[in-house]
Amino acid sequence: MSRQCVVRKRPWKELISKLSVLNSKVLTMKPCLMALTLVAISSMSQAATAMSSKETAMSLKNEAVSLTKSLKAYFSTQFLVGSAINAQQAKRTEQDTDALIIAQFNTITPENELKWERIHPKPDTYDFSLSDEYVDYGLANNMFTVGHTLVWHSQTPDWVFEDAQGKPLTRAALLARMEEHIQTVVSRYKGKIKGWDVVNEALNEDGSLRDSKWRQIIGDDFIEKAFTYAHAADPDAELYYNDYNLYKPEKSAGAARLIKSLQNKGVPVHGVGLQGHYSLTHPALNELDDALTLFASLGIESMITELDISVLPFPSEAEQGADISQDLALQKALNPYPNGLPKAQQDALSARYKEVFSVFSKHHASISRVTFWGVNDANSWRNDWPMRGRTDYPLLFDRKNQPKPAYHTLMTTPVR
Numbered sequence: 001m002s003r004q005c006v007v008r009k010r011p012w013k014e015l016i017s018k019l020s021v022l023n024s025k026v027l028t029m030k031p032c033l034m035a036l037t038l039v040a041i042s043s044m045s046q047a048a049t050a051m052s053s054k055e056t057a058m059s060l061k062n063e064a065v066s067l068t069k070s071l072k073a074y075f076s077t078q079f080l081v082g083s084a085i086n087a088q089q090a091k092r093t094e095q096d097t098d099a100l101i102i103a104q105f106n107t108i109t110p111e112n113e114l115k116w117e118r119i120h121p122k123p124d125t126y127d128f129s130l131s132d133e134y135v136d137y138g139l140a141n142n143m144f145t146v147g148h149t150l151v152w153h154s155q156t157p158d159w160v161f162e163d164a165q166g167k168p169l170t171r172a173a174l175l176a177r178m179e180e181h182i183q184t185v186v187s188r189y190k191g192k193i194k195g196w197d198v199v200n201e202a203l204n205e206d207g208s209l210r211d212s213k214w215r216q217i218i219g220d221d222f223i224e225k226a227f228t229y230a231h232a233a234d235p236d237a238e239l240y241y242n243d244y245n246l247y248k249p250e251k252s253a254g255a256a257r258l259i260k261s262l263q264n265k266g267v268p269v270h271g272v273g274l275q276g277h278y279s280l281t282h283p284a285l286n287e288l289d290d291a292l293t294l295f296a297s298l299g300i301e302s303m304i305t306e307l308d309i310s311v312l313p314f315p316s317e318a319e320q321g322a323d324i325s326q327d328l329a330l331q332k333a334l335n336p337y338p339n340g341l342p343k344a345q346q347d348a349l350s351a352r353y354k355e356v357f358s359v360f361s362k363h364h365a366s367i368s369r370v371t372f373w374g375v376n377d378a379n380s381w382r383n384d385w386p387m388r389g390r391t392d393y394p395l396l397f398d399r400k401n402q403p404k405p406a407y408h409t410l411m412t413t414p415v416r
């Protein structure tokens with residue numbers, strides 16, 4: 001059976017669940033017995049992790065003491081839990097943030113460090129300084145390390161689409177450039193980056209293909225080419241299609257059509273990433289539920305790749321999504337909590353996280369990971385998108401890295 005047609009079996013879920021129980025017992029043991037038991041648990045964890053590339057994230061060496069107190073442990077029977085990390089975090093410049101990342105998460109995504117504009121700023125210049133730090137960070141901490149992203153219309157320099165005279169490239173020339181970029185970047189991190197967001201945001205809101213420069217110059221098959229090149233560069237890497245607003249029925253239907261067409265052509269695609277830039281009112285839970293059911297029916301894994309829940313008012317319905325080109329000037333009326341989040345809104349955020357996670361939990365069999373887009377509220381891009389200079393509170397940790405009420409709510413809601 002071809003790899004892209006199955007939701008992978010995850011025997012580790014059962015094993016890790018047993019380990020969690022065992023670990024909570026270990027905490028009450030005498031030190032010498034505890035040490036022996038931890039060694040045994042560590043080997044069992046490692047056996048569990050040998051099962052597939054994804055399970056490497058579960059080899060959590062020093063996990064035993066924090067196993068009952070972290071997001072990654074709490075949801076270990078359901079999915080990996082991760083965060084996007086930025087350049088400072090990959091360089092470990094803030095000690096307490098570093099400790100938080102290591103304690104709470106077992107998968108990471110680079111917020112910007114692997115985007116084309118960072119890694120390949122000029123035709124003959126690659127700069128891997130930050131991306132190398134990022135990948136080393138993931139390896140050092142046994143985290144499932146994600147690559148984000150290979151082909152996107154944003155954060156990609158204009159020169160990519162032009163020849164030396166500034167004229168649009170031919171299809172053949174742009175394909176050659178795409179292949180060279182993917183081959184260079186993916187093979188550099190072969191065996192280290194375990195899953196790639198190969199193509200990001202190729203769909204319009206109505207589910208049709210976005211008329212990006214990639215599509216204009218190459219044609220609709222730019223997507224299958226990108227997946228094929230990525231697979232050639234690292235045949236063991238998981239390959240994902242990633243987009244925002246995939247809970248919307250028309251857009252999720254478009255994503256399903258896209259994935260089916262790749263599958264029908266034998267192009268390797270292993271998962272769909274639902275970005276998850278949400279708010280207190282979006283998405284409607286039934287739509288999210290339906291979208292996850294639809295993607296599971298395709299035999300691929302779903303992942304929540306960029307979760308954050310804004311508590312701020314949206315300037316208009318048009319900004320609901322994650323189009324990074326939206327860059328509105330600050331309006332004070334739309335920045336209601338510059339000095340702290342009132343209790344009522346804090347409670348609303350907790351309730352919202354709880355209901356969104358209840359949908360994730362319902363679909364845990366097909367969800368491989370849930371990744372937050374940022375570690376704490378100070379790091380979140382939502383402070384500046386879609387409007388610059390606001391104070392938002394979209395994550396589970398506050399500006400001092402302290403767990404918020406939403407964190408405690410999730411950690412006390414029984415998982416299915």
Ligand code: XIL
Nearest residue numbers: 111112148200275306322323324381
């Ligand atoms: C965002 C980053 O968080 C910002 O720092 C950057 O300025 C713009 O991009 N969808 C994606 C992410 O796939 O890469 C975007 O990240 C947010 C929307």
